[in-house]
């Protein structure tokens with residue numbers, strides 16, 4: 360019997376923790392391999408980063424050089440320059456010294472060098488040359504993949520949480536990036552992110568620098584039948600059984616969102632393995648959800664308390680009657696004010712990532728937080 364938890368949640372999953380997404384994978388790979396750019400958007404925790412990393416890995420196996428950069432961790436132009444250069448340098452198969460020479464040739468304004476990390480391993484490091492034009496340095500870095508690719512290799516670059524570049528001096532950075540990469544012949548770009556409304560605006564608003572710069576694609580939750588099959592087979596590895604209907608109940612509880620499916624399944628496994636049971640029931644699922652809710656309750660309170668009492672009322676109303684938030688009845692039942700005030704509150708929640716908009720419907724992005732609000736507000 361297998362004693363390691365067959366479920367995993369948090370960040371990027373790979374190997375046999377990853378399932379489904381065959382069609383999306385194919386489409387991403389073909390678009391990029393064909394030399395086109397692509398924008399991929401979906402709410403948080405739907406599995407974008409995992410999917411993209413799998414695509415990059417497979418493209419790498421097919422001979423492409425791929426670079427992945429998460430913009431979430433970048434808070435200034437300087438960190439962009441440093442982290443991006445380092446990510447690109449890491450893709451060079453030549454010795455570190457050779458790589459450093461090569462990079463120094465293409466980028467003005469920085470001095471790359473070898474440093475040693477805490478374990479004594481040589482790593483790539485860089486320092487600034489005083490008085491050099493930072494904007495030119497930035498452009499040199501952006502153009503680095505095209506220079507390194509030359510005419511006999513193809514590069515693919517993925518910028519995760521791409522909408523966050525608006526933090527780096529907004530407009531100007533966006534324009535600079537676009538103006539450079541539009542000349543790249545040997546590099547395809549993948550822009551992905553969770554803030555759907557911002558990303559959509561960046562790529563489909565005529566007044567934005569990235570207007571029409573990429574094919575737009577989104578991913579949905581995973582098809583129910585595929586998830587059921589996966590759950591059944593994963594539990595089976597530890598001689599544990601879950602039947603079709605119970606698996607379906609788990610998926611409903613998780614709002615079908617990949618992260619919450621894994622999180623709840625992880626908790627169930629953890630508990631059942633300690634008991635003498637080997638058949639999962641809906642009771643096990645409810646208990647797992649309760650544990651997650653308890654574990655996260657400090658965080659949930661924090662998330663809730665920073666909002667005004669009006670916004671709290673809106674959250675509560677949404678947790679009870681999501682589909683009719685703006686109806687007269689909801690307004691009366693939950694003591695809400697003008698539609699415009701409620702809409703404003705919703706916009707704040709969307710910006711925070713608490714609420715997702717799906718077509719014209721709103722719902723919580725975290726089904727367990729929804730339960731929490733429903734119970735405690």
Ligand SMILES: Nc1ncnc2c1ncn2[C@@H]1O[C@H](COP(=O)(O)OP(=O)(O)O)[C@@H](O)[C@H]1O
Pocket residue numbers: 367368369370371372376377378379380401402403404405406407408409410553617618619621622
């Ligand atoms: N294809 C998948 N197979 C299995 N689990 C997945 C898959 N996609 C996402 N997940 C689950 O969701 C979590 C978040 O995935 P991630 O790729 O970070 O999503 P996103 O980038 O959209 O926020 C993963 O840690 C994993 O638990």
Ligand SMILES: [Mg+2]
Pocket residue numbers: 407408409519
């Ligand atoms: Mg991600």
